[in-house]
Amino acid sequence: MAWIQNQQTYRLINSQGCTAVDLSNDDNYTITGWSPNDGSNQAWIFENYGDESGWHIKSARSGTYLGVECDPHDGTEVFAISTTSTKWDIKDSDLQGIKGIRISVHGMDLSLELSNDENAADGTKVQLATSWNAAHQIWAVTKWVCIENQHIYGLKNCKAGTAIDLSATDDCSITGWSPHKGSNQSWIFESGGDHNTWFIKSPRSGKYLGIEGEICSANNGTKVVAVSSPFKWDVEDTDVPGALGIRCACLSYGVYLVVD
CATH class of the missing domain: 2.80.10.50 (Trefoil (Acidic Fibroblast Growth Factor, subunit A))
Structure with a gap:
């Protein structure tokens, strides 16, 4: 996980579906998988305060945070929320041959995944599920560049x-x-x-x-x-x-x- 740095901005691409974690342009709230683009709604700032209490993942566009609004469990949908109540553990991929990171709720065995059997269609929801040996729970990380086309x-x-x-x-x-x-x-x-x-x-x-x-x-x-x-x-x-x-x-x- 050495290549995730505090206060750096990244894009998260699902290793199975190849779609990015995307903040809805319509409501600045809904989180889905969407075809990768260069928009700030697919840019996420990773924040850590130098301890073992987990990471916050903040939208570079809205300033809201990747999180959940209820007690997390299998199938809980992830949204962009105004509070920092949800913290995340970030670990390198534990799947052989698949590079990326596993993002899980701090202190819990619940991973961020692309739902509907790794559905690659735009608009597929991003949710939590029990961690297991599955590529759709691994996210490839690339640094976001604030360059705009043309x-x-x-x-x-x-x-x-x-x-x-x-x-x-x-x-x-x-x-x-x-x-x-x-x-x-x-x-x-x-x-x-x-x-x-x-x-x-x-x-x-x-x-x-x-x-x-x-x-x-x-x-x-x-x-x-x-x-x-x-x-x-x-x-x-x-x-x-x-x-x-x-x-x-x-x-x-x-x-x-x-x-x-």
Whole structure:
């Protein structure tokens, strides 16, 4: 469970149904499984106060908490509630070959699960049930990134303070440059279709942030350049304590965007 951090925001994807824990856009109360998206209603802040008393799981959108409104038992439905009365125990998956976490009521053998025999349909309720060897009681965890589709951002290095800058000379070279809010330092994030994958496009040139050469040959020192074809990046919240921002990478190839 070392990869769950206090006050960090995560998305919870069911390991069997592949739907996310979703707070209803209609009533800010109902909790169901829904197709993963980049909305804040699928973003959950994990809060712990440094003891063994369990975790609170808070909606990044509404500020309400994942919880129950009665004595918990098999079949109890989970809602977003205004109080912190429900605490949760978080443990690594105990199912062989399935990565993720098990979320159970603090001090009880009742796990958070996707109901109706792992039904993957949007709107399937999320409930409690006695813990057992079942994938629909395991939740894959990914950090939530507060990037919105088709929005324009400037990207400034947390250490050097320089911005990702598209050369005004050749519309190809990418360097770090003092921030000035010019269009060559602006980048449109376009959803790549998968969770937390993005195309990063210059509104000035229409080219994409990519790399020099083929991705399969990328290694330490490969240059980042502007390319004509869409290039997909994995974008995650920072994993560096005390730093606010995002990490851009091609995780399947172990390639990370860095500043020399």
